[in-house]
Amino acid sequence: MDLPLALPRRQTGFREAALFHPRSVVLLADPALPEAALLAANLAAGGFQGQLHSVGLAAAGLTEAPSIAQLPEAPDLAVICLPPGRQEQGMIDLAARGCFAAIVPVASPDLAALSERTGVRALGAHSFGLCLPGIGLNASLSHVTPKPGRLALLTQSPSMARTIIDWAAGEKLGFSHVIGLGTNHGLGFALALDWLARDTRAGAVLLDLRRIKNRRMFISAARATARTRPVIAIRPGGHQGGSQMDRGAAADAVMEAALRRAGVLRVSGLEDLLSAAETLARLKPGQGQREAGVAGDRIAIVANGQGPAYLAADAVLQGGGRLADWDNSVRGPLALMLDQPLASLGNPLVLPPSQSHRLAEAASLVAAVRGVDSVIVVHAPLPGSGAEAVASGLAAAAKATRGAPILVGWLGEAGAAPARRLLEGGIAVFATPEAAVRGALHLAADRRNRAAAAELPPREVLELAPDREAVGRILEQARTDGRRGLNELEVLQILQAYGQPVVPGLQAADSEAAVRAAMRLGFPVVLKILSPDLPRKTEVGGVALGLKDVASLRAAAAQMLKQVHQLRPDARLDGFLVQKLAGGGQRGHELRFHLGDDPMFGPWISYGRGGTASDFEPDVAYDLPPLNRNLALALIRRTRGARLLEGFRDHPAVDVAQIADTAVRLSQIAVDFPMIEDLIINPLWADPQGVTALDASAVLRPSGTLAQLAISPYPAELARPWTLRDGRSLLVRPIRPEDAAAHAEAFRSLTREDVRWRFFNQLKELPAAQIVRLTQIDYDREMAFVATEARAGEPPRTAGVARLIREPGRLEGEFAVVTLPEWKGQGLGRHLMQRLMEWARSQGLKTVTGQVLADNRPMIAFVKALGFTVTRSDADDDVLEARLSLV
Template sequence: MLNTLSLAPRAGFRPAALFHPASLVLVSGEGSAEAPILARNLAAGGFRGRMMAVGAAPEGFEAIPDIAALPVAPDLAVLCLPPDGLEPAMIALAARGCHAAVVPGPAPDLAALERRSGMRALGQGSFGLAVPGIGLNATLSHIPPAKGRLALVTQSSAIARAVLDWAAAEAVGFTHVIGIGGNQGQGFAGALDWLARDPGTGAILLDIRRIKNRRMFISAARAAARTRPVVAIRAGGRLADASGQADAVMEAALRRAGVLRVAGLEDLLSAAETLAKVRVSSRPLAGAGDRIAVVTNGIGLGSLASDAALAGGGRLAEIGDEALAAVAIGLPDGWTGRNPLALGPGSAARLGEAAAMLAGLPGVDAVVALHAPEPGGSPDVVRETLAAAVKASRGAPILVGWPGQATAGPQRARLAEAGVAVFPTPEAAVRGALHLAQDRRNRVAAAELPSRAVLDLAPDRVRVARIFATARAAGRRELTEEEALSVLAA
């Protein structure tokens, strides 16, 4: 039977106060290394709510002498205090009506501090919290996160900074950046529950080291993955268990919950590039989703992409004669292949048109369009036609590979700014398409339920009847939150 006490929220705690605060207080102690960084980021972020400070009084904050003197109960407290100063501060904040906190520094046994104070906190060692849509940047980041469709839930500050640095260069933005640190307080489940209900979040990235409550995590991850892609990376899995068995169990559990597990930071960034730019949630979840069509103005690039697709477990989509005839002009002499589709020299300007045609075919799940620099070409025209094709496509997603650096780098940057999933190599573009396919398979598997014959249900009907009788005897037509959770547990 479920422990209803573990499901019940702390008295006074509201998830919106933590993940979408309207006011905050920065409580700092003398000599805090984190406080100046957080104060600077908060002041520069353009937060639309009220900002107060207890302790140091940074510019842009209302200076308050102590917690008891706060003029209003803030939604969120950012606690830059030594470990021995945390408990009295949390108790005072809870008494003032604040029940949500971020703890960027050390906090031994934060879970016990939560229980004694009645607060919930991100930490210990939290990277912080950013909600770019409301101008909140209460993080230890070196660069402000832009507004976008990704959410990042991370335990590692180093990985968070690397992802944000990459995102700034690739014109990728975020709805939330949530640092749960040591995962002793508010953890993955709470963050996923919030993000699953956020209509602006198109995809979620998870940096996982330790899962505190496995059941709650799997339940929350499964709910989130039903409506949007969820991608996870796990640093140190083999370091903790060299046999790889624990890592394999973790991957199987994630897959069953609909979460796409990737192997390293490069794969995480590749998946982020794809998921931030491709609205995969609108596509029907049917079939394996691994039929890839490759179109290019250089057969060498097409061959590399085809090899990568097959080596990665994908399939090359079959392109029929009728579809081939639509782009027959410009094919090299003697070309008899169907996929990859090479348009031939001087045909780069037709890449967008051909990609859009392939994206509309029923047998194509993803299109990889590859551009090779060519003498006398018009790369700006190619870029504009590719961006237009991606924007106008109502069929399969179009991913662009534009190898090179001297002339290709600026074009990739412009495509990224236009919202195109663009990659520096054919292999990276194909990896993005394969991520889409794996995400589709995982989410289909997560939607499956086991047969009723294997479910062992033992509802406690007597307990439920007793709860209802108590409410009726009190003249109530509604249950309290605790009663409702008890009914669900029974």
């Protein structure tokens, strides 16, 4: 939405608009602090359109007041540049004057507690400050004044902020927002991202991530922002913390997985961040988003020199991209334009130096080709004049393209500088072919991430009916025993309770019991030591494979006990586990799933090759629970080894969907039992006959602690049956992504009048992006109940939907409800609204509102019957506002 110049009526307490669109600012400063003078100078020089005041510091351009209480008006925003010992009193005085938004650019060891005591919420501590160039606000520690533009920067590091601002000034890029979070002990990423998601002035968003306070709020806000604009993230120090994949480097892989789920592009260094910003900040809305289901990495190269063109082509292939292809329907027009034979007009398309003036024309033609996702124009220096004319033509072509975006690699330095300056004002331009390719590949990666976050999954859902009581008894017994580790048999029983096939096995107290167990199972068997303290049994000789008779079993048991007692005399032993030898001598795949925990993002799931050396296997993919089948399949396919599962030489083909189902079951265990800290299935045996868990280990969290998922899980507990007046039965449950196809079908069955009343427009078809938005919801901030009818042999049919969306940080939600024609007059709409109100109260909401077209008499009567008051909208005479208090 476009923000108003004037703020709405003042309210008590913190308001986001007071921080991100203030009318008046006060600087509370101690002149002895070195930051004070810079802050005052930047505030005065920024051209702020509102009022600027100061307390404690006399500075040109700021109106000084003796105290906060004597300010002529309550400021919207305060910049607190005071020593830690004076900050609390300053915040108390601000709150008393009616100011609850602040920036703390200096040390504040107890900022979170100060905010809790005073009600003043702040960016900081050690915040770089806040720049809003569109309104001339520069309340920052910047060394240059950022220009207005469409880049938004959220950063924890003042040095990173200054670096990016300095680079942007050289590239003639401007900012809509620069927001310094500092140590992130005050206001954090989620609040800022939620604001940017609604502010149309923000284009591409850059994130400098170090510490995230609330994982779920961050993912939710990042996903909301990435739905409408590119979001690019960098994490300095992400690879520090250890060398083992599942310990140190896992933290970096987990962050990348979390950002991928949110649709955020993760880059690995400052050069990549600036390259991605250069590319994505220049694009017009919608560029690069041409065809659904396309990776976006088909790149065309147009150049005026063969060597630079081939360097660009090499960079495309080395970076994982593809060279776009075109047929004679494209070569024909190119041949006419360039007077060259068809055979020479492939990709790269190399023009003779004398034809450099036609680079823009050729790029425009290639950009219109359906199989091209981006075009890179590489210009090498030429003798004589004319470069400026070529640059002007390329700038015009890049701005005018309605097809693929055009990026430019303008090579050289001394002679190229004037022409490059012509380009830098409006399009993505780079100094080398490799840098231009990197920009195009960032564009492709951004497209893939955002498309994956908005992918419409198929209808199929792995319906689980786990025996949660059985799992609860196993975990309770471990707690009673005072242990956190589970033995292998207990973990396999947990997996079985979720429908996971496991290798048949029996517990044996001693070697003779092991013999009896083997006789029941049938030789050959596997013998394992059973202990909650030995998750890596092979390291102490705790596994014997392929035992074919009683004698070999007895000998293996004796040797195993001797070795375990020698190496781990302190380990608790629960006897032996005797298992049927899996695989029947067939070739198969040893795989591994791991449910672990990250300090920043909580539970994660990794997948890769299994076996004893799996800890050193670099080919591992990560994701966050909850997972559905689609996400689980994508997790598996991100590994290089996934190709082997389709069959290769002596590796048999296996059913990848069954492997994915294992990930879904593991994900549901993480949702249902947050007291589990670590669970490993290794190996998971996959062969043409199926998928079987052969070994597993698990560790519980310390007593009294539970995990919190970064992504809100599906609230299955809210599903309830309901009977219509005519006796038909429906299931009323929260909507889920797999409802996408049914949602589209339900829309097509609405009458034209129903469509206009629900969407305030005559839509003929719901766009795919809208279906994603309606079915992939964040259950922490939104609820949609869908009523479905089960039909034998067919997918469930939608009968009605009711939705309630709450604004982040507010106690108010906006509703929408629709009942399909066949189901009207059955009381379904009332029931759906009652379920919404029930959910709203459980979330602490105080008010529910909704907009109704003035001619929608049935809906007006309906909401009045539910107790809503209906009033005319101030903004639109054709719209009424319905409001209901829940308290």
